[in-house]
Amino acid sequence: MGKVEYGFYRLEVWKLGMELVDFVYEITKKFPSDEKFSLVSQMRRAAVSVPLNIAEGSIKRTKKDFASFVRIALGSLMETMTCLEISLRQKYIVAEDFEKGQEIIQNIYFKLIALDKFLTKK
Helix, strand or coil, X not given: CXXXXXHHHHCHXXXXXXXXXXXXXXXXXXXXXXHCCCHHHHHHHHHHHHHHHHHHHHCCCCHHHHHHHHHHHHHHHHHHHHHHHHHHHCCCCCHHHHHHHHHHHHHHHHHHXXXXXXXXXX
């Protein structure tokens, strides 16, 4: 039996969310071990929450319900951005990593805003 394709797999914003998760896991592997249960954990949970909420919201009965999950994903995205900023300030990442993460986040941000507007238009 092959892989089942759920509707959210086709959403570009979900694909970008998964790219963000991959990026965050990659960079946090290099963080100091004393950050494992603080910043690393927080940053990973925030990043993972983005595609999780998009996927969960996509199966809701109404556009209004889906929009609520999109807004939660936006909050998690901004949390991830803040963790990225902290990581740069603490010199856990280099400017190049910060810029790459910021670019991924910006792409997701604008797509989530557009999706929210689509879902909440009257």
